[in-house]
Amino acid sequence: xxxxxxxxxxxxxxxxxxxxxxxxxxxxxxxxxxxxxxxxxxxxxxxxxxxxxxxxxxxxxxxxxxxxxxxxxxxxxxxxxxxxxxxxxxxxxxxxxxxxxxxxxx
Amino acid sequence: xxxxxxxxxxxxxxxxxxxxxxxxxxxxxxxxxxxxxxxxxxxxxxxxxxxxxxxxxxxxxxxxxxxxxxxxxxxxxxxxxxxxxxxxxxxxxxxxxxxxxxxxxxxxxxxxxxxxxxxxxxxxxxxxxxxxxxxxxxxxxxxxxxxxxxxxxxxxxxxxxxxxxxxxxxxxxxxxxxxxxxx
Numbered sequence: 001x002x003x004x005x006x007x008x009x010x011x012x013x014x015x016x017x018x019x020x021x022x023x024x025x026x027x028x029x030x031x032x033x034x035x036x037x038x039x040x041x042x043x044x045x046x047x048x049x050x051x052x053x054x055x056x057x058x059x060x061x062x063x064x065x066x067x068x069x070x071x072x073x074x075x076x077x078x079x080x081x082x083x084x085x086x087x088x089x090x091x092x093x094x095x096x097x098x099x100x101x102x103x104x105x106x
Numbered sequence: 107x108x109x110x111x112x113x114x115x116x117x118x119x120x121x122x123x124x125x126x127x128x129x130x131x132x133x134x135x136x137x138x139x140x141x142x143x144x145x146x147x148x149x150x151x152x153x154x155x156x157x158x159x160x161x162x163x164x165x166x167x168x169x170x171x172x173x174x175x176x177x178x179x180x181x182x183x184x185x186x187x188x189x190x191x192x193x194x195x196x197x198x199x200x201x202x203x204x205x206x207x208x209x210x211x212x213x214x215x216x217x218x219x220x221x222x223x224x225x226x227x228x229x230x231x232x233x234x235x236x237x238x239x240x241x242x243x244x245x246x247x248x249x250x251x252x253x254x255x256x257x258x259x260x261x262x263x264x265x266x267x268x269x270x271x272x273x274x275x276x277x278x279x280x281x282x283x284x285x286x287x288x289x
Contacts, residue, residue, distance in 0.1 A: 021139075022136050022137075022140045023139070023143040023144070026140065026144075038160060039164075040161055040163070040164025040168070041137040041140040041144075041164065042164045042165055042169065043164055044140065045133040046168050046172060048133075049129070049133065069136065070136060
């Protein structure tokens with residue numbers, strides 16, 4: 001399994017809480033990454049396009065008449081993929097805990 | 107929203123026209139909404155400058171990426187027989203280039219005489235004429251087939267037109283040319 005790019009993974013992770021529209025996804029990604037990942041509209045919608053084409057997210061039917069912004073949610077395939085990625089990271093973290101990481105400058 | 111924010115948004119909307127058509131149809135409005143929300147959130151002058159730098163970088167990277175992707179989608183996939191024939195053609199002309207390189211090294215770098223065997227008429231004809239011509243036939247036949255398939259697909263020629271006919275059209279004069287050259 002190839003790992004998803006960081007931005008795509010962050011978008012899936014942000015959508016795991018609840019369906020969101022573009023700007024909310026951006027804010028959640030920034031929050032989840034501790035401010036390290038700051039997306040712009042270009043990067044965000046480029047990744048959303050790829051994720052939609054891969055069938056990992058899907059557009060939510062609009063619920064608010066006045067709000068024309070589109071919301072996205074994880075598809076079943078998206079949930080499965082996110083779980084695979086998280087399992088990989090969990091394994092990596094558990095491996096890292098077993099290893100002695102040398103301190104800087106040693 | 108302040109007037110300078112509206113100007114930024116107006117410029118952004120205009121700049122979005124440089125994205126590929128299909129992408130714009132799908133995401134243009136969403137991108138403008140998001141940009142508007144980001145502009146409103148950046149409330150201090152410093153935050154606005156940071157936002158502008160970030161948005162410009164994001165725009166340039168994303169614009170390039172989407173246009174390259176659109177270009178890749180627009181180019182039809184190369185049929186497998188074109189790839190095969192290209193490799194075969196390259197293999198057939200390779201001896202010619204190997205011999206040329208070998209001769210150049212011998213003559214200009216090592217200052218040695220070129221081995222006589224390489225220049226014998228029979229050997230010379232094979233790697234300089236027969237093999238490259240064969241490569242030419244194979245590559246152009248595949249090219250003609252691809253072209254004829256494209257033309258048939260787009261309805262400008264009857265689909266009953268045979269590939270064999272194309273091959274004969276191109277192949278017979280070439281075979282004649284080879285025969286004449288060898289004679």
